[in-house]
Amino acid sequence: MAAPSSFNDYVQNHTDAFIDRLRTAVAYKSVSGDSTMRQNLIDTGIWLKGELENLGVTVKLHDLGMQDDLQLPYLVLGSIGTDASKKTVLVYGHYDVMPVTMQANDWPDGSDAFILDVKDDKMYGRGSTDDKGPVMGWLNVLEAHQRLQLPLPVNIRFLFEGMEEVGSPGLDEFIVNEVNNGDFFKEVDCVCITDNYWLTTRRPVLTYGVRGIAYFTMDITGAKDDMHSGLYGRMIHEPMTDMVKLLSKLVETTGVITVPDIENQVPPPSDDERESYRLMDYQLSDLWKDTGGRKVELSEDTAELLMGRMRYPSLSIHGIRGTFDTNDGLKTIIPANISARFSLRLVEPLTPDYVIPRVTAFLKAEFAKLNSKNEIEVKYEGGGLPWVGERNHWNYQAADAATQAVWGSSLYPNYVREGGSIPVTLTFSEKLGKNVLLLPMGQSDDGAHSSLEKLDVSNYINGTRVFGEYLYQVANAQT
Numbered sequence: 001m002a003a004p005s006s007f008n009d010y011v012q013n014h015t016d017a018f019i020d021r022l023r024t025a026v027a028y029k030s031v032s033g034d035s036t037m038r039q040n041l042i043d044t045g046i047w048l049k050g051e052l053e054n055l056g057v058t059v060k061l062h063d064l065g066m067q068d069d070l071q072l073p074y075l076v077l078g079s080i081g082t083d084a085s086k087k088t089v090l091v092y093g094h095y096d097v098m099p100v101t102m103q104a105n106d107w108p109d110g111s112d113a114f115i116l117d118v119k120d121d122k123m124y125g126r127g128s129t130d131d132k133g134p135v136m137g138w139l140n141v142l143e144a145h146q147r148l149q150l151p152l153p154v155n156i157r158f159l160f161e162g163m164e165e166v167g168s169p170g171l172d173e174f175i176v177n178e179v180n181n182g183d184f185f186k187e188v189d190c191v192c193i194t195d196n197y198w199l200t201t202r203r204p205v206l207t208y209g210v211r212g213i214a215y216f217t218m219d220i221t222g223a224k225d226d227m228h229s230g231l232y233g234r235m236i237h238e239p240m241t242d243m244v245k246l247l248s249k250l251v252e253t254t255g256v257i258t259v260p261d262i263e264n265q266v267p268p269p270s271d272d273e274r275e276s277y278r279l280m281d282y283q284l285s286d287l288w289k290d291t292g293g294r295k296v297e298l299s300e301d302t303a304e305l306l307m308g309r310m311r312y313p314s315l316s317i318h319g320i321r322g323t324f325d326t327n328d329g330l331k332t333i334i335p336a337n338i339s340a341r342f343s344l345r346l347v348e349p350l351t352p353d354y355v356i357p358r359v360t361a362f363l364k365a366e367f368a369k370l371n372s373k374n375e376i377e378v379k380y381e382g383g384g385l386p387w388v389g390e391r392n393h394w395n396y397q398a399a400d401a402a403t404q405a406v407w408g409s410s411l412y413p414n415y416v417r418e419g420g421s422i423p424v425t426l427t428f429s430e431k432l433g434k435n436v437l438l439l440p441m442g443q444s445d446d447g448a449h450s451s452l453e454k455l456d457v458s459n460y461i462n463g464t465r466v467f468g469e470y471l472y473q474v475a476n477a478q479t
Contacts, residue, residue: 001153001476002405003469010144011464015457018140018464019123021051022455023116025095025132026125030073032096032166038070041162044095045074048135048160052078055142057158064163064170072170073162077184080142081155087189087474088155090432092424093135094164094195097127098449113453121457128455130448134194134441135160137464144468153475157188164195164424167382172427179431190395190474191428191436194467196418198443200286202411204403204466206396207438209310209417210425212346212386214355218246218363220338222374227334237372239338243320246376247340249366251315255298255308257344259362262313265350269307277303277310280414290445310417313350317342343383345419352383384423391415393435398473405473406465439470 011018030044031037049059057078064072073096081088100113116125127133138158145152163169178184199205220239227236250259257263269277282302288295299305308314322335344355360378367376390396396415403413418438429436441463447453 001472003472004150006148007144007150007468008465010148011140011461015461019118021139022123022128022133022136025136026116026127027114029114030096030162031099032163033099035070041073041096042071045076045162048076048095051139055139055146056080062174067169075174076160078158081152083155086154088157088187089471089474090157090159090188090191091138092159092191092193094131094161095135096162096165098165100126122454123457124452124454126453128453129442129446130453131195133455133460137441137460137467140464141468153472157184168424171424175427175431185432188432188434190434191432193422193425193436193438194441195422196438196440197446197448198440199282199414199416201443201445203281204407204411204413205416205440206399206413207416207418207440208391209388210386210422211419212351212384213343213421214346214352214383215343215381216359217379217381218340219377220374223336226336229332229334232334237374238334239374240322240335242370242372242374243338243340245370246363246366247317250342255314257313257315259359261358262355266313266347269311274303277306280306282306286444309419311347313347314345315342345421346386348386348388351385356380384421385426387426387429388417389429389436394477394479395435395437398477399437399439399470401473402466402469405469406462
């Protein structure tokens with residue numbers, strides 16, 4: 001059973017209206033990491049509730065309570081369909097976005113990140129690909145069925161959250177409590193997460209694994225106040241010097257993690273596994289496109305590059321915060337307090353509980369070797385476990401068939417493990433006991449979290465068609 005041609009025709013014929021829907025969604029400044037925008041975030045959840053209700057969905061806003069004296073944004077819980085003879089699909093997405101740091105005049109046409117700018121088949125706007133575009137794709141599917149008076153082939157449960165970009169506080173607790181004491185997940189047969197991207201710009205993918213993450217802050221404190229480098233340089237231990245020394249101990253320029261007992265915990269790939277990465281549709285030119293033409297790759301072997309992204313752990317240093325700013329001119333102070341942030345992306349069998357004490361002990365031991373009289377503090381800020389799903393499940397077979405039905409059999413999807421982290425995947429898998437699939441809409445060059453985030457119109461419309469087709473393939477799947 002495939003999606004009826006009338007569904008596909010409707011989606012194609014309503015491109016402008018669907019873009020307008022995304023334009024409205026992008027206009028909500030739903031930045032979860034900025035406390036000053038919390039009301040905007042709450043308003044976004046309320047707006048999304050109304051949109052879903054207009055499309056026939058029964059919706060409840062679940063209050064997650066307070067965090068640091070701020071109300072957490074609502075979980076938007078939607079339910080449509082109660083036919084016991086049909087399968088039930090749980091759809092997850094998020095409506096919060098990352099902050100925007102670029103200037104308005106750097107945006108296409110002098111606009112800004114919260115005004116969707118459509119140019120050359122690309123829709124620029126914060127959240128366009130991560131994750132408002134995919135969320136609106138599901139609303140587009142509902143609208144087509146409502147207007148065409150087509151019955152949905154499955155029952156759907158929607159779970160849209162507003163704090164994904166800052167660790168999803170309260171989400172795991174809700175899921176566990178609901179599984180044990182509620183009925184929202186009671187009839188769910190499979191889970192579909194639409195919060196990731198293709199490996200390249202030319203071939204769809206189905207994602208069956210994600211890396212975990214452990215995020216750290218390291219603080220080094222010296223004198224009580226900032227000091228004049230001309231007066232006190234070479235008289236005192238400088239926190240910045242200590243920090244640079246310590247950060248250089250964490251990882252080699254080749255990407256190899258030098259914290260003991262991290263790399264050696266991950267077994268090497270078999271010859272067959274290595275060959276599976278080599279057969280993926282990926283080229284060096286794909287990486288160069290993502291890096292703006294800069295040839296900064298660690299290897300010319302694409303299999304090694306892909307394993308570096310998908311099956312090996314990594315450690316990235318995200319920045320140092322002190323007192324220097326590019327607008328300060330030639331400031332020559334010795335900062336009194338320095339803070340650095342870094343994270344490890346984890347693969348099985350690594351977990352946050354395993355790496356936290358090893359990273360902390362290693363940094364403190366290396367700091368002791370410096371004989372510095374400054375003070376150090378290493379703090380674990382949060383993280384999540386890695387996840388690998390069952391790619392031979394009927395849920396993946398349905399998504400595979402849907403992808404080929406829309407994009408064509410020559411663009412059969414690659415099966416990939418993603419390098420990023422979506423901790424809720426493991427929670428769904430373990431607590432619901434159901435197969436979890438990641439079904440992306442956007443491409444590798446969408447620039448999620450970057451200044452110029454975008455989503456191609458073609459991916460938005462065909463992605464909507466894939467979502468709809470997937471529901472029909474799920475309904476027809478042999479379990």
